[in-house]
Amino acid sequence: MxxxxxxxxxxxxxxxxxxQPHEYAPETFAGVPVNQTVPHGADGDASALSRPSGQPExxxxxHETLYRLSLIEGESRYDPQEFTRNGxxxxxQELLTEDDPETIHRMWLESDVVSAFNESVYYxxxxxxxxxxxxxxxxxxxxxxxxxxxxxxVVDDADEIVLHRTIYASExxxxxxxxxxxxxxxxxxxxRPWRSWASTWNRxxxxxxxxxxxKYDMVLDSNLRRIGAWSTALQSIEDFQGVxxx
Amino acid sequence: MTRIQQVHWELEMDYIGHPYYVSGNAxxxxxxxxxxxxxxxxxxxxxxxxVPGQFGTFPEEHSQSGIRPYLGSGLPDVESYxxxxxxxxxxxxxxxxxxxxxxxxxxxxRPQSGHPTLSHETIMGKPEGVRKQxxxxxxxxxxxxxxxxxxxxxxxxDVLEGLQFGGKRNYGYGVTRLKDTQVVDLDDLDYSRLExxxxxxxxxxxxxxxxxxxxxxxxxxxxWWWKESRRDLREREEKxxxxxxxxxxxxxxxxxxxxxxxxxxxxxxxxxILRVGTHSKYGFGELRVxxxxxxxxxxxxxxxxxxxxx
Numbered sequence: 001m002x003x004x005x006x007x008x009x010x011x012x013x014x015x016x017x018x019x020q021p022h023e024y025a026p027e028t029f030a031g032v033p034v035n036q037t038v039p040h041g042a043d044g045d046a047s048a049l050s051r052p053s054g055q056p057e058x059x060x061x062x063h064e065t066l067y068r069l070s071l072i073e074g075e076s077r078y079d080p081q082e083f084t085r086n087g088x089x090x091x092x093q094e095l096l097t098e099d100d101p102e103t104i105h106r107m108w109l110e111s112d113v114v115s116a117f118n119e120s121v122y123y124x125x126x127x128x129x130x131x132x133x134x135x136x137x138x139x140x141x142x143x144x145x146x147x148x149x150x151x152x153x154v155v156d157d158a159d160e161i162v163l164h165r166t167i168y169a170s171e172x173x174x175x176x177x178x179x180x181x182x183x184x185x186x187x188x189x190x191x192r193p194w195r196s197w198a199s200t201w202n203r204x205x206x207x208x209x210x211x212x213x214x215k216y217d218m219v220l221d222s223n224l225r226r227i228g229a230w231s232t233a234l235q236s237i238e239d240f241q242g243v244x245x246x
Numbered sequence: 247m248t249r250i251q252q253v254h255w256e257l258e259m260d261y262i263g264h265p266y267y268v269s270g271n272a273x274x275x276x277x278x279x280x281x282x283x284x285x286x287x288x289x290x291x292x293x294x295x296x297v298p299g300q301f302g303t304f305p306e307e308h309s310q311s312g313i314r315p316y317l318g319s320g321l322p323d324v325e326s327y328x329x330x331x332x333x334x335x336x337x338x339x340x341x342x343x344x345x346x347x348x349x350x351x352x353x354x355x356r357p358q359s360g361h362p363t364l365s366h367e368t369i370m371g372k373p374e375g376v377r378k379q380x381x382x383x384x385x386x387x388x389x390x391x392x393x394x395x396x397x398x399x400x401x402x403x404d405v406l407e408g409l410q411f412g413g414k415r416n417y418g419y420g421v422t423r424l425k426d427t428q429v430v431d432l433d434d435l436d437y438s439r440l441e442x443x444x445x446x447x448x449x450x451x452x453x454x455x456x457x458x459x460x461x462x463x464x465x466x467x468x469x470w471w472w473k474e475s476r477r478d479l480r481e482r483e484e485k486x487x488x489x490x491x492x493x494x495x496x497x498x499x500x501x502x503x504x505x506x507x508x509x510x511x512x513x514x515x516x517x518x519i520l521r522v523g524t525h526s527k528y529g530f531g532e533l534r535v536x537x538x539x540x541x542x543x544x545x546x547x548x549x550x551x552x553x554x555x556x
Contacts, residue, residue, distance in 0.1 A: 205478070216362050244357070
């Protein structure tokens with residue numbers, strides 16, 4: 001199996017960062033191929049985890065841009081100074097052109113530039129960063145012969161990063177999509193991809209938050225039990241820890 | 247005749263307190279000042295679930311159908327068992343896909359002197375675009391009461407009006423107004439989905455208390471008709487406040503599903519509404535029995551598409 005396929009995953013939605021529809025977007029960015037089709041249906045399955053099926057509809061009035069809205073602050077991270085065409089290209093350059101699979105996976109996990117974009121202009125609270133990491137995790141599992149129905153959301157320690165399968169990493173904990181929980185708390189994703197974040201999170205055998213004593217962790221957990229879209233939920237954990245971490 | 251009184255309060259001010267729900271204990275405490283003692287001693291209260299007042303559509307298993315404006319801001323008719331649970335799950339599956347459901351269904355948080363405070367309304371829409379009015383979504387608290395003396399219910403609207411929940415009440419936090427109330431007779435409900443089912447899951451709607459520090463409260467094992475052993479269940483610590491004393495509770499955390507091993511699902515469902523286990527008087531141990539849908543075409547949407555573009 002070539003590593004090129006896994007590198008291509010991180011480049012598959014490059015057009016969403018420069019606001020061009022997929023059909024017209026250039027096939028290369030800074031000399032590397034982008035916007036290529038992801039095999040095994042991993043992109044479609046990841047989309048189904050965060051967006052309703054059928055034709056997309058605009059869900060937020062007055063907001064039809066590629067900049068994400070935050071559940072916490074309600075505002076987009078759009079900054080006209082920073083987000084010029086050249087500014088965006090500069091900011092995402094490394095994320096798209098890096099060609100070592102391990103490095104590119106780490107860079108995406110740590111990037112906050114790419115958190116500024118949504119995975120669909122019609123669903124502005126979704127996150128391009130976590131959509132892309134979900135596509136990579138699904139594809140890597142599918143390529144290893146794992147069926148969706150066998151996949152689990154696994155809670156790992158903060159320093160446990162599994163190549164392409166870790167979908168969230170912070171100083172507190174990491175989350176992974178895998179068939180083998182390796183003794184860690186986990187829950188099955190379900191029989192087919194749908195917006196099942198809250199139900200999967202609810203079924204985890206242990207939550208990585210201090211929901212008995214820490215009021216802020218309880219509030220974060222309370223919100224995580226309310227969210228359907230996977231990329232929105234993962235992004236909201238990142239946003240919450242950024243805003244309220246004391 | 248087993249009656250419950252559903253109550254729907256609108257939050258008029260931000261709320262500082264338990265973020266998962268207003269506990270049944272807190273609801274009984276708030277009522278204590280408004281209800282005569284001889285009535286109050288018979289009352290039992292559910293936890294009060296937070297519900298956004300939004301457009302919604304009834305999920306398939308409900309007795310009603312169709313899209314309703316501001317479904318979450320009132321109490322729809324209750325004809326079948328499932329109707330009772332429309333607004334008892336934090337995920338609020340009735341919210342419309344055509345709106346930003348996750349943004350409308352999560353709490354806005356305003357830190358107040360170190361406390362995460364839940365906002366009583368969510369305002370969306372751009373201030374500069376005042377051409378259209380900004381959209382405000384209000385938050386409601388959905389709860390129900392029952393009584394071991396049938397004469398104690400229903401409580402009058404006057405005693406349910408203006409209750410205040412949560413902390414920092416002297417500063418005006420947690421004030422509510424009564425939005426809706428109705429009485430439901432559990433014996434009149436349609437339980438046919440349970441009568442027709444073969445296999446069932448039990449949803450732990452509110453935490454089930456295993457151990458309690460409260461004086462002379464009995465420790466509990468999970469009911470025999472759950473397949474799961476305690477070891478396989480996620481636990482969480484809860485607290486009960488009584489006369490300024492804090493008592494810790496070890497609970498099976500809510501939101502989990504367990505397999506149902508019993509053979510009387512309707513009876514189990516009825517007792518699950520009135521709650522089971524220690525401190526059920528205060529909202530703990532609410533359970534929902536759900537038939538497992540044996541639909542064979544469950545995978546019909548999972549055919550692999552090459553990619554999704556827009």
